[in-house]
Amino acid sequence: MIRKTGISAFGMASFLALALPAMAHPHVFADGHVVLDIDDARELTAVRNEWTFDKPFSSFAVMGLDRNHDGKLEPSELKPLAETSMKSLADYHFFTWVTRNGAEVELSAPRDYTYRFAGGRLTLRFSMPLKTPAPVGDDLKVEVFDPEYFVAYTFPEQGAITLAGGASGCRATYIPPKPLDDQIMATLAAIPAEQHDLPPALEDAAVGLANIFTAKCS
Amino acid sequence: MRHLRGLAVLAATIAMSSVALAASGPFGIATPDSPVGNGVSGPAAPLYLAAIRLQTLFYQKLTSALDAFSGDPHAGLWLVTLSFLYGIFHAIGPGHGKAVISSFVLATGERLRQAAVMSVLASALQAFSAIAIVLVAATVFDATASQITVLTDRLELGSYALITLLGVTLLAAKARVFMRHWGGRRPAGSFACEPVMPDGANPAGVRWPGLHRHDATCGCLAASRLAMDGPATSRREKLQAIVSVGLRPCSGALIVLVFALARHLALAGMISVLAMAAGTALTVSFVAALSVMARGLLARFVLSGAGGKHRFAASLEFAGACAVFLFGVTMLTGLLVADGVM
Numbered sequence: 018m019i020r021k022t023g024i025s026a027f028g029m030a031s032f033l034a035l036a037l038p039a040m041a042h043p044h045v046f047a048d049g050h051v052v053l054d055i056d057d058a059r060e061l062t063a064v065r066n067e068w069t070f071d072k073p074f075s076s077f078a079v080m081g082l083d084r085n086h087d088g089k090l091e092p093s094e095l096k097p098l099a100e101t102s103m104k105s106l107a108d109y110h111f112f113t114w115v116t117r118n119g120a121e122v123e124l125s126a127p128r129d130y131t132y133r134f135a136g137g138r139l140t141l142r143f144s145m146p147l148k149t150p151a152p153v154g155d156d157l158k159v160e161v162f163d164p165e166y167f168v169a170y171t172f173p174e175q176g177a178i179t180l181a182g183g184a185s186g187c188r189a190t191y192i193p194p195k196p197l198d199d200q201i202m203a204t205l206a207a208i209p210a211e212q213h214d215l216p217p218a219l220e221d222a223a224v225g226l227a228n229i230f231t232a233k234c235s
Numbered sequence: 236m237r238h239l240r241g242l243a244v245l246a247a248t249i250a251m252s253s254v255a256l257a258a259s260g261p262f263g264i265a266t267p268d269s270p271v272g273n274g275v276s277g278p279a280a281p282l283y284l285a286a287i288r289l290q291t292l293f294y295q296k297l298t299s300a301l302d303a304f305s306g307d308p309h310a311g312l313w314l315v316t317l318s319f320l321y322g323i324f325h326a327i328g329p330g331h332g333k334a335v336i337s338s339f340v341l342a343t344g345e346r347l348r349q350a351a352v353m354s355v356l357a358s359a360l361q362a363f364s365a366i367a368i369v370l371v372a373a374t375v376f377d378a379t380a381s382q383i384t385v386l387t388d389r390l391e392l393g394s395y396a397l398i399t400l401l402g403v404t405l406l407a408a409k410a411r412v413f414m415r416h417w418g419g420r421r422p423a424g425s426f427a428c429e430p431v432m433p434d435g436a437n438p439a440g441v442r443w444p445g446l447h448r449h450d451a452t453c454g455c456l457a458a459s460r461l462a463m464d465g466p467a468t469s470r471r472e473k474l475q476a477i478v479s480v481g482l483r484p485c486s487g488a489l490i491v492l493v494f495a496l497a498r499h500l501a502l503a504g505m506i507s508v509l510a511m512a513a514g515t516a517l518t519v520s521f522v523a524a525l526s527v528m529a530r531g532l533l534a535r536f537v538l539s540g541a542g543g544k545h546r547f548a549a550s551l552e553f554a555g556a557c558a559v560f561l562f563g564v565t566m567l568t569g570l571l572v573a574d575g576v577m
Contacts, residue, residue, distance in 0.1 A: 042267075042287055042290055042291065042294075042325060042328045042487070043287075043291055043294075044265060044267070044294075044486050044487055044490060045261075045262070045265070071295075071298070072298065072302055072494065073298045073301075073490045073491060073493075073494040074490055076493055076494045076497040076498075077264065077265060077380050077489065077490045077493040077494065078264055079380075080372075080373065080378070080379055080380045080383070080493050080497070081373070081376075081378050081379035081382070082379055097381075098263075098264075098380075098381070101262070101263035101264070101381055102261075102262040102263050102264075104263060105260060105261055105262055105263035106261055108261075109261045141262075163261065165267065166287075167260070167261065167267040168261060169291070
């Protein structure tokens with residue numbers, strides 16, 4: 018009797034557990050690069066993103082865009098896609114958060130957004146100026162990631178970030194995400210999907226997936 | 236065939252509706268599989284996480300295999316194997332009708348074989364839906380990814396609408412049975428088990444023990460049906476469940492197909508997507524089978540007295556019908572809210 022109870026309890030439990038929907042599976046893989054614009058006053062003025070997508074997603078994205086059928090994708094042909102992506106990324110906070118002392122630093126709407134297609138891969142570039150430039154220091158953090166993990170970002174250990182602008186004597190540091198352990202992923206996934214633009218500072222667990230960039234000037 | 240026409244009309248209405256749907260993916264193309272992102276938590280979390288890792292691994296392996304596809308039989312076999320494994324682990328994630336089919340079999344008491352057949356048909360339909368959409372979009376309309384995404388987002392909406400409708404149908408049927416067993420009073424005229432003769436005639440005064448028609452509203456529930464006997468669901472309901480699950484192709488299949496087309500490997504792409512569907516079918520069948528077994532085990536062992544069996548079955552079926560309905564309503568409102576319609 019006890020054994021039977023166990024079996025049916027297990028059966029029921031596994032049924033209920035498996036029947037629940039889960040978080041998104043990554044279907045987009047992006048190699049990232051960040052450029053931070055730091056001016057003479059050693060203040061961060063803009064964050065520039067460069068994301069190069071995997072071949073399958075890239076070929077899906079450019080489908081039907083070669084309007085003149087010349088086998089090449091001119092900037093003008095990729096322009097509508099860039100507009101669409103920027104409009105959609107707005108709901109996702111552009112996967113980019115800047116915080117200072119844990120408080121969110123506001124970013125302006127993206128500028129200079131372009132797609133380029135080379136070697137079967139699309140690269141999206143865009144720049145987001147800070148509404149108010151923020152002094153560079155340990156407490157200033159830039160984070161790039163998708164909390165829902167539909168887009169899996171990869172940054173190289175070396176060369177993930179470059180600094181631009183007039184500042185001298187500044188150095189950038191890239192802190193890769195922690196390896197995805199079960200606890201981080203479980204907490205992460207518990208974030209409701211409607212909260213696309215959740216600032217990571219509000220959710221400790223989310224930081225586990227984040228690519229963090231900091232800069233220091235001496 | 237009337238129901239098929241109804242489904243087609245519904246699908247067409249939704250596809251052409253003026254509801255302005257914002258593409259919900261981050262780049263405006265390819266929508267994530269779960270619009271209402273319920274969290275992974277509890278004891279099942281490690282299983283999901285392992286599945287996410289494995290499906291990611293096999294997705295990358297299968298797309299690289301397609302990228303380097305040579306066309307020799309070994310490459311083909313390798314592609315099929317990777318796609319199949321991807322399908323198995325991918326289906327552990329959101330979508331693919333695990334919740335719908337499991338709740339459906341709970342509500343209707345389908346047998347193991349029927350549950351598996353439904354899972355296989357739903358997965359196959361999903362693969363054919365992806366293949367048809369990509370082939371027609373690419374070759375006939377020279378469509379863009381944005382246009383495909385708008386179409387699949389609408390199909391998703393239609394799918395949730397169908398699930399909600401199915402939930403309403405099941406609830407209407409099961410609530411009556413439920414009330415009969417728990418309400419104490421038998422509503423007049425609701426006992427819809429008419430005796431039928433093998434040839435369809437029913438001469439007055441002749442009773443045919445054991446021969447009566449079962450339909451969705453039939454309250455005449457044999458105790459044996461709890462665990463081992465087949466259900467009395469109409470084909471229409473089963474078809475509705477299958478179509479609601481298989482209507483909307485998943486993003487992974489669309490991306491793989493378009494990628495294959497771009498590399499002039501249409502056949503390899505289609506074979507890959509069909510192998511994915513076989514893997515998906517295996518996972519969905521497994522979950523549906525667990526549902527059938529859970530029902531059977533519970534029925535066999537929870538029950539003692541004969542009177543309890545009817546009540547138990549009625550409650551379980553009502554719960555299953557509620558689950559289908561609530562799932563449909565939740566997903567539908569989640570999608571509409573996400574799109575700013577509601």
